[in-house]
Amino acid sequence: MDLFEYQGKQYFARYDIPVSPGGPADTVDEAVKEANQAGYPVVVKAQVQVGGRGKAGGIKLADNEAEVREHAGNILGMDIKGHTVNRLWVEKASDIEDEYYASFTLDRAAKKHLLMLSAEGGVEIEAVAESNPDAIVKLHIDPVDGLDLEVARQSCIKAKLPETAVDGAAEILVKLYRCYTEGDCDLAEINPLILKPTGEVHALDAKVTLDNSAAYRHPEWEAFAATEVLDDREQMAKEKGLQYIGLDGSVGIIANGAGLAMSTLDVVNQVGGTAANFLDIGGGANADVMAGALEVINFDENVVSILINIFGGITRGEEVAKGIVEAMSRVDLRAPIVIRLDGTNAEEGRQILLDAGIPQEKLRSEPTMLEAALAAVSTANA
Amino acid sequence: MAIFVNENTKVVVQGLTGGQGRYHGLRNRDYGTNVVGGVTPGKGGQDVDGIPVFDSVTEAVEATGADASFVAVPPKFASGAILEAAEAGIAFVVCITEGIPAQDEAMTYNVLVRNHPGTRLLGPNCPGVISPGKCNIGITAGEIAQNPTADGPNVGIVSRSGTLTYQALYELKQAGIGVSTCVGIGGDPVPGTNFIDCLERFQSDPETHAIMMIGEIGGSAEEEAAAFIDANVTKPMAAYIAGVTAPPGKKMGHAGAIVSGGKGTAQGKMLALSEAGVKVGVNPTEAGELMTEIIRELS
Structure with a gap:
């Protein structure tokens, strides 16, 4: 789950990472209230999960209440690269002496945590990696050892942070590492990490991705989940507990297993079609799960045909077929289904589908994944 | 073995x-x-x-x-x-x-x-391991795995995906091809056992004559495997990589299946494996057919 900047800053604050005083605002009046509380000048920042907010006019400096009203009014409702601004973050403006970059992620190849630190902050780290890779210090951290202050200090020195910033930055690194590990982040990034003329170091931005698998031990994430940016289809799938990702195509996809679902998308694409979604219904494919999946697919107006791709392992073909027949009796589908049922007892399963008396134009069976994809795509593209 | x-x-x-x-x-x-x-x-x-x-x-x-x-x-x-x-x-x-x-x-x-x-x-988040006819630990349906023959040729399978593994087992069984061991390494970001661990053992296992590898988007395990194959694996291989059409930045069902910052794409992995001499199928069926051809040549 990706957090908005204001949520990231709230999360940072839990781990004592210094951020500017401020608060979220959904209206112009709320923005004024937050600005008055923080003290002028303030920065009014659009809360959208996309880069380039500043260039798009989504970040403005305001010296007084009138300017806050003007900017907040302009930014709220603004469209930034397809993201509508529904919320602002208003914080006290900071004097900036210098800007740095710091982040923690998991390096999957090394199977260790990775600190990336650079004296060139405030720009996209990918750009720095390309133009001046030596400006990024990378440090692998064994989770068993963790990160101590001295190692953090050495990294700051290696990254050529000025002497005045080293102590403050190192302290923040240790706190950010704690936030990343104890806070179960996939990514914890500060860009820019700023040095103020007064010598203090603090986080001017926050980019945090939380690991959904750890939600069970973070009741405080519930507030974040409530604002997660999902389209209507994804929201519906989430409520039904389905592994669903909305896409733009016209073939609705249901498969069992993440690998098979991904593979189904690929095959649809190979034969000239476009997938409307990714949907993994998992190992079992009972009637309830199948009905829920079909409801979500049916809700998507772009779907012209549906491709169900099931490989029976432990789940037997006849159980899957019964589930589909029952699900179809519960959901009134707009689009026709093509099913590929293979694996354990697939023939018995196909017989059950045949015996159910569902008209061929509503449900047909194809023996292979490729043939099923061809049939579904030809309907969708007709 | x-x-x-x-x-x-x-x-x-x-x-x-x-x-x-x-x-x-x-x-x-x-x-x-x-x-x-x-x-x-x-x-x-x-x-x-x-x-x-x-x-x-x-x-x-x-x-x-x-x-x-x-x-x-x-x-x-x-x-x-x-x-x-x-x-x-x-x-x-x-x-x-x-x-x-x-x-x-x-x-x-x-x-x-x-x-x-x-x-x-x-693992974690893996289907387990099966040495057909000998031992099955995990959730694989044993009946879809063909026992290896004493003289071979037999196939060793290593995979990041569960259902695609079952599909591979099933297709090999339909073709009457025996499997020495099938290892599901799982779809999580930090698997305990990786492709290379399995490839190394398959290469030195006398009962394994060819190797099938099933990967997916995310991370760089397939690229690392390709480098290993290039240097160390002499047994013929076929492979399939899922997720060619996966949108960037989304976890595709598995926690580890994500294309981020242009890294971890299926295309990059397929290319790396091809360059290491692996026959790469564009879909699971084609990969199965490629493996059947390899076995026919070995028989």
Whole structure:
């Protein structure tokens, strides 16, 4: 789950990472209230999960209440690269002496945590990696050892942070590492990490991705989940507990297993079609799960045909077929289904589908994944 | 021969008294696997369909001589269970649990590397391992796997995906091709066993004559495997990579299946494998056909 900047800053604050005083605002009046509380000048920042907010006019400096009203009014409702601004973050403006970059992620190849630190902050780290890779210090951290202050200090020195910033930055690194590990982040990034003329170091931005698998031990994430940016289809799938990702195509996809679902998308694409979604219904494919999946697919107006791709392992073909027949009796589908049922007892399963008396134009069976994809795509593209 | 597990492997199921553990543990036993015990703290002395249950892995090992463990417990207990098995001296731990936090996985992996170098972890979030006709640990349906023949040629399978693995097993069975061992390494970001660990063993396993590899988007494990293959694997290989059309920045069902910052794409992985001399199919069926051709040439 990706957090908005204001949520990231709230999360940072839990781990004592210094951020500017401020608060979220959904209206112009709320923005004024937050600005008055923080003290002028303030920065009014659009809360959208996309880069380039500043260039798009989504970040403005305001010296007084009138300017806050003007900017907040302009930014709220603004469209930034397809993201509508529904919320602002208003914080006290900071004097900036210098800007740095710091982040923690998991390096999957090394199977260790990775600190990336650079004296060139405030720009996209990918750009720095390309133009001046030596400006990024990378440090692998064994989770068993963790990160101590001295190692953090050495990294700051290696990254050529000025002497005045080293102590403050190192302290923040240790706190950010704690936030990343104890806070179960996939990514914890500060860009820019700023040095103020007064010598203090603090986080001017926050980019945090939380690991959904750890939600069970973070009741405080519930507030974040409530604002997660999902389209209507994804929201519906989430409520039904389905592994669903909305896409733009016209073939609705249901498969069992993440690998098979991904593979189904690929095959649809190979034969000239476009997938409307990714949907993994998992190992079992009972009637309830199948009905829920079909409801979500049916809700998507772009779907012209549906491709169900099931490989029976432990789940037997006849159980899957019964589930589909029952699900179809519960959901009134707009689009026709093509099913590929293979694996354990697939023939018995196909017989059950045949015996159910569902008209061929509503449900047909194809023996292979490729043939099923061809049939579904030809309907969708007709 | 086979790799990792064989007819002599003695398995203890951690979580045998739970729903998943009981279901799969008994299925594994019915397949012919030596399931010698179960572990559930507080339930020592009971039995599950005749399989004795112990309070700890250490007790189970002392009583049964188990050398492998099957971890089938919920995410919040999985790391503890894996480490308990390692501390009891278990050499091979299979963890099927899905949804373990990445931080726990990274920690567990590094603790194993540092403190328990004698223990190999397979998974988490994996279907397990099957050496057909000998031993099946995990959730693979044993009946879709073809037993290897004494003279071969047999195929060794290594895969990041569950259902695609079953599909590969099934297709090989339809073609009458035997499988030495099929290893599901799982779809999580920090797998205990990676492609290279398996490729290395398949290369030196006399019962394996060709290798099938199934990868997916995310991370760089396939690229690293390609470099290894180029330098070390002489047995013919076919491969398939899922996720060519996956949108960037989205976790495609598996926690580890994500294209981020232009890295981890299926295209890059397919190219790396092709350059290492692997025959890469554009869909699972084609990969299966490529493998059938390889076997025909070896026969």
